[in-house]
Amino acid sequence: MTKKILTTPIKSEDLESLNVGDTVYLTGHLVTCRDVAHRRLIEQKRELPVDLKGGAIFHAGPIVRKKDDGKFEMVSIGPTTSMRMEKFEREFIKETGVKLIVGKGGMGPETTAGCQEHKAVHAIFPGGCAVLAATLVEEIERAEWQDLGMPETLWVNRVREFGPLIISIDTKGNNLIEQNKASFNAKKQPVIDRIKRQVGFIK
Amino acid sequence: MQRETEITALTDVMAKFTSYIGKRLPNDVKDKLAELRTFETNPLAKTIYMSMADNQDAADKLDRPSCQDTGVIQYFIKAGARFPLLGELEDILRNATLGATQMGPLRHNAVETFDEKNTGTNTGSKIPWLDWEIVPDDDSALIDVYMAGGGCTLPGKATVLMPGEGYEGVTDFVFDVITSRGVNACPPLLVGIGVSTSVETAARLSKRAILREVGSHNPNENAAKMEQLLEEGLNEIGIGPQGLTGKNSVMGVNIESSARHPSTIGVAVSTGCWAHRRGKIRINADLSYEIISHKGAVL
Numbered sequence: 182m183t184k185k186i187l188t189t190p191i192k193s194e195d196l197e198s199l200n201v202g203d204t205v206y207l208t209g210h211l212v213t214c215r216d217v218a219h220r221r222l223i224e225q226k227r228e229l230p231v232d233l234k235g236g237a238i239f240h241a242g243p244i245v246r247k248k249d250d251g252k253f254e255m256v257s258i259g260p261t262t263s264m265r266m267e268k269f270e271r272e273f274i275k276e277t278g279v280k281l282i283v284g285k286g287g288m289g290p291e292t293t294a295g296c297q298e299h300k301a302v303h304a305i306f307p308g309g310c311a312v313l314a315a316t317l318v319e320e321i322e323r324a325e326w327q328d329l330g331m332p333e334t335l336w337v338n339r340v341r342e343f344g345p346l347i348i349s350i351d352t353k354g355n356n357l358i359e360q361n362k363a364s365f366n367a368k369k370q371p372v373i374d375r376i377k378r379q380v381g382f383i384k
Numbered sequence: 385m386q387r388e389t390e391i392t393a394l395t396d397v398m399a400k401f402t403s404y405i406g407k408r409l410p411n412d413v414k415d416k417l418a419e420l421r422t423f424e425t426n427p428l429a430k431t432i433y434m435s436m437a438d439n440q441d442a443a444d445k446l447d448r449p450s451c452q453d454t455g456v457i458q459y460f461i462k463a464g465a466r467f468p469l470l471g472e473l474e475d476i477l478r479n480a481t482l483g484a485t486q487m488g489p490l491r492h493n494a495v496e497t498f499d500e501k502n503t504g505t506n507t508g509s510k511i512p513w514l515d516w517e518i519v520p521d522d523d524s525a526l527i528d529v530y531m532a533g534g535g536c537t538l539p540g541k542a543t544v545l546m547p548g549e550g551y552e553g554v555t556d557f558v559f560d561v562i563t564s565r566g567v568n569a570c571p572p573l574l575v576g577i578g579v580s581t582s583v584e585t586a587a588r589l590s591k592r593a594i595l596r597e598v599g600s601h602n603p604n605e606n607a608a609k610m611e612q613l614l615e616e617g618l619n620e621i622g623i624g625p626q627g628l629t630g631k632n633s634v635m636g637v638n639i640e641s642s643a644r645h646p647s648t649i650g651v652a653v654s655t656g657c658w659a660h661r662r663g664k665i666r667i668n669a670d671l672s673y674e675i676i677s678h679k680g681a682v683l
């Protein structure tokens with residue numbers, strides 16, 4: 182099985198054939214961007230210090246170490262819950278032209294609509310795999326908005342075959358996590374009923 | 385002076401052990417994840433299990449905490465009444481947490497409630513959290529260390545059912561918690577259930593339940609049967625690693641219980657994520673120690 186690799190800058194055509202559940206990897210630049218960065222752009226109308234057109238963002242707050250030569254080293258970088266950015270993401274995609282959003286867990290209908298309108302995707306990086314992710318960062322090239330503190334700084338990472346990234350929202354309006362939730366709920370009741378028939382311990 | 389040296393030595397051991405368990409999973413969890421990976425047939429789920437294994441290898445090699453969320457530190461202590469440093473243990477464990485925070489390094493996860501300030505040390509009012517049981521006629525201490533991450537703590541829930549709702553109501557409660565809130569807690573989960581008399585007794589037992597080994601069984605026949613039924617039933621839903629569907633949902637279901645008031649059924653659920661970072665260590669009266677959870681561990 183050959184790895185499907187996306188390279189920044191990502192074009193709409195690169196994403197149109199992707200479906201939810203596909204696994205891809207990213208080579209190029211991946212910028213950490215979470216709560217406050219979203220808020221500054223959308224609510225406070227401030228310009229982002231990084232051009233994200235065709236770019237990729239990561240909902241993550243990393244642990245970074247400053248080396249003796251003044252450069253930064255990525256120690257640990259795990260995804261944070263993407264749903265917190267749901268409120269802003271549709272507009273964020275529109276404003277920035279970002280093409281790939283990486284995080285943990287699913288996102289809601291607003292982001293799904295944004296992805297469909299502007300041909301972008303949301304992908305899940307497995308939670309708890311923060312050291313693996315750190316080893317896939319080749320170099321931290323820049324650090325913007327450092328006034329936000331380590332978790333919220335926009336860390337511009339050069340990455341090579343960063344993944345696995347599981348497409349959870351594609352460009353066609355599909356949302357994997359919503360589909361999964363519906364399937365879990367559909368399967369649940371018969372299982373519960375069967376167990377209940379066997380646990381009548383109170384006679 | 386002798387006593388001072390002993391205190392320093394035990395603090396050092398517990399600091400190192402606390403830091404250690406943030407980097408390496410206990411044997412039972414590691415084995416279970418390997419088993420789930422082997423039997424998984426869904427290619428996407430298999431890929432995720434592989435990433436988890438790669439991550440643990442990298443954490444071990446690079447000596448870094450395997451998940452960035454190193455949790456709130458909790459110690460569950462079963463101390464012999466004649467354990468020589470019984471009265472000093474609380475201070476020792478607090479200092480061990482401070483030490484581990486430097487050593488790990490651990491993320492700063494202690495926020496003073498109402499002041500809403502992060503203490504920056506992983507210590508604060510009643511944190512690290514200590515849970516005590518005193519064992520009469522014993523001079524050793526058995527300590528479970530647990531890193532309670534945010535994601536895996538969030539699904540936690542407790543309630544009191546009417547007896548008429550019975551164990552059928554317990555079943556409903558568990559399924560509801562796991563399918564609604566457990567999906568985002570980095571499955572496959574270790575599900576701990578407390579069945580008891582009130583919310584706080586059930587909640588405490590549910591936490592004790594996830595400290596029990598994966599694959600162990602409740603000694604009571606009915607409880608063990610319920611563990612198995614719930615485990616099979618949850619697996620049938622196929623939540624899979626990270627909630628992305630797969631052959632299984634959980635690493636296991638452990639139930640702990642106590643007697644209860646005839647008019648109540650207290651029930652609680654606690655969950656441990658796939659990166660279930662806990663460790664068990666026995667400290668003997670001469671302060672020699674034995675690490676039970678991680679075979680061959682060197683501090």
Ligand code: SF4
Nearest residue numbers: 309451533535570657
């Ligand atoms: S749920 Fe567990 S593995 Fe997932 S991010 Fe939280 S602590 Fe890490």
